[in-house]
Amino acid sequence: xxxxxxxxxxxxxxxxxxxxxxxxxxxxxxxxxxxxxxxxxxxxxxxxxxxxxxxxxxxxxxxxxxxxxxxxxxxxxxxxxxxxxxxxxxxxxxxxxxxxxxxxxxxxxxxxxxxxxxxxxxxxxxxxxxxxxxxxxxxxxxxxxxxxxxxxxxxxxxxxxxxxxxxxxxxxxxxxxxxxxxxxxxxxxxxxx
Amino acid sequence: xxxxxxxxxxxxxxxxxxxxxxxxxxxxxxxxxxxxxxxxxxxxxxxxxxxxxxxxxxxxxxxxxxxxxxxxxxxxxxxxxxxxxxxxxxxxxxxxxxxxxxxxxxxxxxxxxxxxxxxxxxxxxxxxxxxxxxxxxxxxxxxxxxxxxxxxxxxxxxxxxxxxxxxxxxxxxxxxxxxxxxxxxxxxxxxxx
Numbered sequence: 001x002x003x004x005x006x007x008x009x010x011x012x013x014x015x016x017x018x019x020x021x022x023x024x025x026x027x028x029x030x031x032x033x034x035x036x037x038x039x040x041x042x043x044x045x046x047x048x049x050x051x052x053x054x055x056x057x058x059x060x061x062x063x064x065x066x067x068x069x070x071x072x073x074x075x076x077x078x079x080x081x082x083x084x085x086x087x088x089x090x091x092x093x094x095x096x097x098x099x100x101x102x103x104x105x106x107x108x109x110x111x112x113x114x115x116x117x118x119x120x121x122x123x124x125x126x127x128x129x130x131x132x133x134x135x136x137x138x139x140x141x142x143x144x145x146x147x148x149x150x151x152x153x154x155x156x157x158x159x160x161x162x163x164x165x166x167x168x169x170x171x172x173x174x175x176x177x178x179x180x181x182x183x184x185x186x187x188x189x190x191x192x193x
Numbered sequence: 194x195x196x197x198x199x200x201x202x203x204x205x206x207x208x209x210x211x212x213x214x215x216x217x218x219x220x221x222x223x224x225x226x227x228x229x230x231x232x233x234x235x236x237x238x239x240x241x242x243x244x245x246x247x248x249x250x251x252x253x254x255x256x257x258x259x260x261x262x263x264x265x266x267x268x269x270x271x272x273x274x275x276x277x278x279x280x281x282x283x284x285x286x287x288x289x290x291x292x293x294x295x296x297x298x299x300x301x302x303x304x305x306x307x308x309x310x311x312x313x314x315x316x317x318x319x320x321x322x323x324x325x326x327x328x329x330x331x332x333x334x335x336x337x338x339x340x341x342x343x344x345x346x347x348x349x350x351x352x353x354x355x356x357x358x359x360x361x362x363x364x365x366x367x368x369x370x371x372x373x374x375x376x377x378x379x380x381x382x383x384x385x386x
Contacts, residue, residue, distance in 0.1 A: 032249075032309040033258075033272040035265045056225075062254035062274065065226075069259050072228045079226040081255065116225040 003040035007156065007179045008192055010037060017186045021162075029156060030063035030128050041178050042070025045126060045154030048176045049075070052151045054124045056080050056117060058143070060110055060135055064127040067156055071126050080117065082110035082139060097141035099134050110138045112146070119147035130155040130177060133164025140173070152176065159184075160193050196233035200372045201385055203230060204350065210379045214352075215296075222349060223256035223321050234371050235263025238319060238347030241369045242268070245344045247317045249273050249310060251336070253303055253328055257320045260349055264319050273310065275303035275332060290334035292327050303331045305339070312340035323348040323370060326357025333366070345369065352377075353386050 016024040028034040045067070054075050059068035060082040072079035085096070085108070094111040101108065117123070125139050136153055143150050152174030158165045160180045169175055180193035209217040221227035238260070247268050252261035253275040265272035278289070278301065287304040294301065310316070318332050329346055336343050345367030351358045353373040362368055373386035 026306065027309065028271075031274065031276065031306055033262060033265065033274070035262050035272055036269075038262070039266065062258060062276070065255060065258040066262050066272070069226060069228050069231070069262050072226065073232065076229075078221075079228055079259070081224065081226070083224065083255070113219065113224055116220065 003037075003044040004178050006037055007041055010034070011157065011179055011181075011190060015190060017184045017190065019186060021159075021184075023157070023159070023181070023184060023190070025157065030066075033066050035066070038066050039070045039073075041156055042067055043074045044178060045071045045124075045176060046074030049124050049151055049154060052124075053122045054151060055121045056123050056148070057126055058082065058112070058117070058123050058139055059126050060084070060139065063129075067128055067154075068126050071124065071154060075124065078116075080112060082112045082142060084108045085111045095142045095145045097138040097145070099138035102132060102134070110135075110142060112142050114146070117142070117146040117148055121146065121148040123148045123150045125150060125153040126155065127153070128156045130158040130165050130175070131162045133168050136164070136168060136173075154178075157181065196230075196237040197371050199230055200234055200349065203227070204372055204374075204383060208383060210377045210383065212379060214355075214377075216350070216352070216374070216377060216383070218350065223259075226259050228259070231259050232263045232266075234349055235260055236267045237371060238264045238317075238369060239267030242317050242344055242347060245317075246315045247344060248314045249316050249341070250319055251275065251305070251310070251316050251332055252319050253277070253332065256322075260321055260347075261319050264317065264347060268317065271309075273305060275305045275335060277301045278304050288335045288338045290331040290338070292331035295325060295327070303328075303335060305335050307339070310335070310339040310341055314339065314341040316341045316343045318343060318346040319348065320346070321349045323351040323358050323368070324355045326361050329357070329361060329366075347371075350374065 057072040057079045068079040155177040158177035184190045250265040261272040348370040351370035375384045377383045
């Protein structure tokens with residue numbers, strides 16, 4: 001079965017919708033990890049961006065790492081994960097960008113070592129979730145500071161109705177999301193685009 | 194070439210020893226990720242613990258996730274990563290254990306959802322590094338609280354001279370480390386066991 005169908009079916013089966021617009025998929029995506037599913041999703045994302053000369057698959061810790069590993073495997077390039085640091089405490093030698101977590105309601109800074117990202121790199125961004133787009137914007141800022149080219153973003157689950165993905169598309173970013181949620185509700189369940 | 198040789202050669206080639214007993218391997222293991230190498234290491238760890246009925250591969254965020262994904266893939270079971278939480282703020286519904294990070298010189302708490310770890314589980318622990326054993330002890334405590342059986346620990350790089358691994362072995366834990374560092378020094382380089 002295609003990776004997209006597998007993922008949608010798994011979200012329908014095991015995803016739990018909670019008040020406050022929370023979709024809990026930690027039984028397979030971001031706490032417990034179904035590596036067979038993640039590898040299929042990673043291979044599909046890689047296929048969408050093949051032939052573009054990607055040299056780095058960039059994500060953010062912690063829940064993007066699993067997907068990024070499998071995407072990078074199929075693009076035959078390294079994965080790289082931005083680390084979360086306290087904003088007040090940024091060392092030299094890193095590219096950094098501020099971000100806000102709506103999940104945890106805090107501000108933090110993403111950092112990537114300058115050793116591993118530069119003007120010679122062609123980057124594919126990837127993450128487990130895309131909602132308001134805040135994390136992707138921080139990764140884009142890091143790539144801009146590094147002078148790296150970005151070919152797009154490959155996402156496991158996009159909450160399309162939150163609008164962050166479509167704003168970024170309107171600004172010219174190519175985004176490929178393996179599952180796009182049109183709406184969700186604790187009573188009515190989940191509808192896909 | 195065998196995974197162990199590949200890993201040792203990579204440590205010799207790209208590992209950097211800094212004062213304060215720091216081995217920097219973030220060009221391939223815990224910031225930038227060489228997924229081909231990590232998959233070979235993960236497959237080897239899985240082979241060492243095959244046939245033992247492992248149902249979960251347990252690690253801790255963030256740098257253990259990549260290895261755990263590949264180990265779990267080859268053991269055909271889910272990976273599960275303990276999240277780091279502020280000690281003061283632990284919810285119900287999780288198994289937790291306190292740990293100390295010598296790298297960051299802070300205390301934190303590891304948490305795993307009770308939904309994903311219980312008395313029916315047979316667990317293989319895995320991590321990128323083993324030095325003083327503090328992280329492994331926290332994972333063991335979580336498994337003990339959950340009533341889960343632990344078959345051992347598969348580690349990418351053990352700093353053998355720090356003694357944490359051998360203390361745990363003396364207590365009965367089976368540990369398989371893919372590279373064991375006997376000594377290291379900024380001037381004299383790295384010696385393996």
